[in-house]
Amino acid sequence: MAGKKQKTRCVHVNAGKGYDILIREGLLSYAGEEIAKVCPKAVKAAVVCDANAFVPHGEPVEGDLWDAGLSCAQYILKPGEQNKNIGQYADLLSFLAESRLTRDDCLAALGGGVTGDIAGFAAATYLRGIPYIQIPTTLLAMVDSSVGGKTAVDLPAGKNLAGAFCQPSLVLCDPLALKTLPDSVFRDGCAEVIKYGVLYDREFFLKLKALAENRTSGQSLKQAMAKDLEEIIETCVSLKRDVVEQDEFDRGERKKLNLGHTFGHAIEHCSNYGQSHGSAVAAGLAMIARAAARKGYMDEADARLLEETLQLYGLPVDTEYQAEQLAAAAMTDKKASQYAIDLVVPRSIGNCELVRIETKDLKEWIEAGRPW
Numbered sequence: 292m293a294g295k296k297q298k299t300r301c302v303h304v305n306a307g308k309g310y311d312i313l314i315r316e317g318l319l320s321y322a323g324e325e326i327a328k329v330c331p332k333a334v335k336a337a338v339v340c341d342a343n344a345f346v347p348h349g350e351p352v353e354g355d356l357w358d359a360g361l362s363c364a365q366y367i368l369k370p371g372e373q374n375k376n377i378g379q380y381a382d383l384l385s386f387l388a389e390s391r392l393t394r395d396d397c398l399a400a401l402g403g404g405v406t407g408d409i410a411g412f413a414a415a416t417y418l419r420g421i422p423y424i425q426i427p428t429t430l431l432a433m434v435d436s437s438v439g440g441k442t443a444v445d446l447p448a449g450k451n452l453a454g455a456f457c458q459p460s461l462v463l464c465d466p467l468a469l470k471t472l473p474d475s476v477f478r479d480g481c482a483e484v485i486k487y488g489v490l491y492d493r494e495f496f497l498k499l500k501a502l503a504e505n506r507t508s509g510q511s512l513k514q515a516m517a518k519d520l521e522e523i524i525e526t527c528v529s530l531k532r533d534v535v536e537q538d539e540f541d542r543g544e545r546k547k548l549n550l551g552h553t554f555g556h557a558i559e560h561c562s563n564y565g566q567s568h569g570s571a572v573a574a575g576l577a578m579i580a581r582a583a584a585r586k587g588y589m590d591e592a593d594a595r596l597l598e599e600t601l602q603l604y605g606l607p608v609d610t611e612y613q614a615e616q617l618a619a620a621a622m623t624d625k626k627a628s629q630y631a632i633d634l635v636v637p638r639s640i641g642n643c644e645l646v647r648i649e650t651k652d653l654k655e656w657i658e659a660g661r662p663w
């Protein structure tokens with residue numbers, strides 16, 4: 292997959308006012324310059340960063356913003372899904388007001404998916420909307436949550452229950468930022484990367500499998516993937532861009548991006564968000580594939596291929612929670628109505644469909660997804 296070193300890769304998304312996703316190693320060193328280009332009237336940037344991302348990236352990005360002529364107001368978020376709540380969101384809004392940000396200014400969300408979601412929601416609602424820039428520092432955020440304009444916080448009743456569709460003005464993906472990520476957090480992002488292959492691109496999926504398989508002994512996943520990361524991110528965000536342009540507001544095709552997430556979100560909920568999103572999605576992917584095979588939607592060979600690939604990436608393929616618990620948790624999903632839920636069911640690796648099932652049948656689908 293690795294080719295000649297490219298210049299900045301650019302994927303344009305025609306949603307909202309339209310924006311670019313820029314991908315390049317070392318891009319964070321030019322963050323200020325790139326942000327000033329898309330926010331020419333801004334005099335101030337609120338840099339919203341989680342505590343984990345701040346140490347390696349906060350000061351360099353802020354320094355760069357100052358060099359580009361923007362003053363910075365820094366807000367450090369408490370990390371983790373447990374903190375993606377109304378309390379922290381309200382506190383962030385007050386901070387933006389106290390910092391006297393205007394609609395000409397901008398917000399930069401620097402961190403993983405939680406940071407992007409909560410900071411994006413604050414940007415979408417403060418002064419009825421100010422421009423914001425996503426600067427994802429995890430693989431998961433680069434390939435999924437920073438793209439497409441979904442912003443949200445969780446409510447006690449469930450995940451992402453309060454939010455807004457609001458597209459960013461720019462997304463800056465610098466694969467070098469992943470160097471400082473713990474391996475487990477990097478692996479989490481790999482679950483979302485694999486998801487795109489299962490949804491839309493068998494060849495891409497097989498390349499991902501080969502990358503993990505051909506690792507030399509002692510080589511970490513991150514090391515094995517390093518030279519291909521720009522291309523992998525570009526492939527994922529291009530696939531997501533095509534979906535978002537078709538269905539920005541999640542009425543049809545975009546629901547397919549939820550592959551593995553109905554069971555995955557249920558696992559996260561049962562673990563009280565102690566289990567990471569990516570690892571829960573991995574288990575959810577394997578479960579829906581086995582259920583699809585047992586119910587005659589897909590060949591068992593493809594379900595096993597997916598399971599094997601997730602395992603090559605060191606990701607889980609099952610959960611300890613009972614079907615009853617998982618079914619109850621899945622009902623807190625915002626996509627579930629009282630009577631029916633749309634499951635994303637693989638037909639083969641590279642082709643999935645939405646299947647509407649009655650909620651009373653959910654438990655049986657979960658049971659069908661148990662290990663062979």
Ligand code: GLY
Nearest residue numbers: 435439441545548
């Ligand atoms: N993360 C799924 C979506 O953006 O629709």
